[in-house]
Amino acid sequence: MKLNVREFSSSSEGFRDELDALLAWDSVSDAGVQHAVAGIVEQVRLKGDEAVIEFTNKFDRRQVVESSELEISRDELALAKERVSPELVDNLEAAAQRVNDYHERQKQSSWQYQEDSGTVLGQKVTPLDRVGVYVPGGKAAYPSSVLMNVMPAKVAGVKEIIMVVPTPDGVVNDIVLAAAYIAGVDRVFTIGGAQAVAALAYGTQSIPKVDKIVGPGNIFVATAKKMVFGVVGIDMIAGPSEILVVCDGKTDPDWIAMDLFSQAEHDEDAQSILVSPDLAFIKEVKSAMERLVDTQSRKDIIKVSLENRGALIHVKDMDDAMDIANIVAAEHLELSIDEPEKWVEKIRHAGAIFMGRHTPEAVGDYCAGPNHVLPTSGTARFSSPLGVYDFQKRSSLIYCSPEGASDLAKIAAPLARGESLEAHAMSAEYRILKDA
Incomplete structure (x- = not known):
């Protein structure tokens, strides 16, 4: 099946505008x-x-x-x-x-520490x-x-x-x-x-x-x-599922094609992007996609997804690929490359990072262990996967000894008056020890 997947080069004029347009997603309902x-x-x-x-x-x-x-x-x-x-x-x-x-x-876990004055601070x-x-x-x-x-x-x-x-x-x-x-x-x-x-x-x-x-x-x-x-x-307002595969050209093209399909088959709005410095490899992956798509039970969905929101991006080198990965801030990022542990240090924004040629995103969806509820639509810039921390809340703990309260009041009262909050200042000053 012929697939009209967009092909970009990071070196071309206007690439960033084209990438921004590709990534744009308005998740707000009408x-x-x-x-x-x-x-x-x-x-x-x-x-x-x-x-x-x-x-x-x-x-x-x-x-x-x-x-x-x-x-x-x-x-x-x-x-x-x-x-x-x-x-x-x-x-x-x-x-x-x-x-x-x-x-x-x-x-x-909850924690706390005690200062020399006897004041105890912590978190429950x-x-x-x-x-x-x-x-x-x-x-x-x-x-x-x-x-x-x-x-x-x-x-x-x-x-x-x-x-x-x-x-x-x-x-x-x-x-x-x-x-x-x-x-x-x-x-x-x-x-x-x-x-x-x-x-x-x-x-x-x-x-x-x-x-x-x-x-x-x-x-x-x-x-x-x-x-x-x-x-x-x-938890979050999630957009369509997405995958960004960074490959150095040494992985089996069929594997990469299927990894891209694994997101495209979710729905027509899903997004699958390949980034590689090897232009010949990109063409091999596209050929594999066109050869394999007809084997898929959800081929019609895959085709619409890839043609509407998919992309094959040729980059100058692996550093350029990492820069694009950080711009995309993908829900799923596959580093199908040599020495992924070296390159992962350059990744700042991603929901989940799949390292190496033998780590398809699909295992993360089901059984690897990390959560598959991940930030989408670029929100990995400021959001994290669902985790235990989403089901816990934290309360601050403050205990003042008489000496500690007196010391803190001498700091708090002038600051409170600087904000014209006299009751705050006096509340603190009541705790100042008379002989301190």
């Missing part, structure tokens, strides 16, 4: 979506279960009468696990263990009480999304995890439910869309209010998450 989501969120806030049932029946083509019909018990999750093939269960459990082991190393780290996890549902199966969103919350010590998953036409996916059981989800509700986000944010008669909502979803889910932010915490 006015119609905003209006629709605002109405759903408000109805759920005001009417609770009644609105959730109404919207679930409307959008998921269900016939729910009582709110109790929306919940799947732990016993039902266990039965779903029994219906899944033993081999797949083993793989889910192996992946869950690897994700758990990686995230165990992210746990933060506490897990969130309750978290909501949104998982796409219906005929689509995303058990990996369950593991990646739930396991770090469990490691962090979150007391209760509520999962919501839509079941259009009443279709329940046993693999997703099995993953929920293995990951240790406490309660599961078969709801989705903006109504599920609103129910988690505000709580209803049967669905508990959570402290934070994580997990992927469509534009209605993303818009709802953005709308309720502040009432609850959220």
Whole structure:
């Protein structure tokens, strides 16, 4: 199949403008979506279960009468696990263990230190009480999304995890439910869309209010998450999936082609970019892509994705490639090169970095261990992968001894008066020791 993938050279005039145009992504929903989501969120806030049932029946083509019909018990999750093939269960459990082991190393502990005056300063780290996890549902199966969103919350010590998953036409996916059981989800509700986000944010008669909502979803889910932010915490507003592959020309072109396909097959808006200093290799990869695309079950999606947002970029050298990688700040960055540990030092912006020729992004999606919930659309410049730290909060600790309070007050009071806050100054000065 002929693929009209854009080809650029970093040496050409106007390259940076072309790159910026390629990377541009407006993740903000239009006015119609905003209006629709605002109405759903408000109805759920005001009417609770009644609105959730109404919207679930409307959008998921269900016939729910009582709110109790929306919940799947732990016993039902266990039965779903029994219906899944033993081999797949083993793989889910192996992946869950690897994700758990990686995230165990992210746990933060409380700390404190004491000054000579006796003043104690520190930080208390506490897990969130309750978290909501949104998982796409219906005929689509995303058990990996369950593991990646739930396991770090469990490691962090979150007391209760509520999962919501839509079941259009009443279709329940046993693999997703099995993953929920293995990951240790406490309660599961078969709801989705903006109504599920609103129910988690505000709580209803049967669905508990959570402290934070994580997990992927469509534009209605993303818009709802953005709308309720502040009432609850959220993980991020994610854009389309993306991959940037930097290759020195020594990896099998078929491997690189398939790595690019691995993101392009997500949806038509996904982005796959190859950067290489070897122009002949770029042409080999393009030939491999055109030869292999017809072997893919999602070839039509891959073709649209690659032609709309994909690119093959020829660069001067590897330093130039690293500069472009930092401009792109990709969700997934593959360094399919010699000595990746040397070049990774030059990378400042990336969601996840896959080092070496034998490290495809696909293993990160499922079982390597690090989280696959990653910043997209250039937000890796200031954001990080989902992790244990997203499910913990930090409180400052301050204890003043009499001597310490007196010393600090002599600093604080003049600063407070400099801001015309007399009560602040006097509050501090009351603690000054008279003989100090």
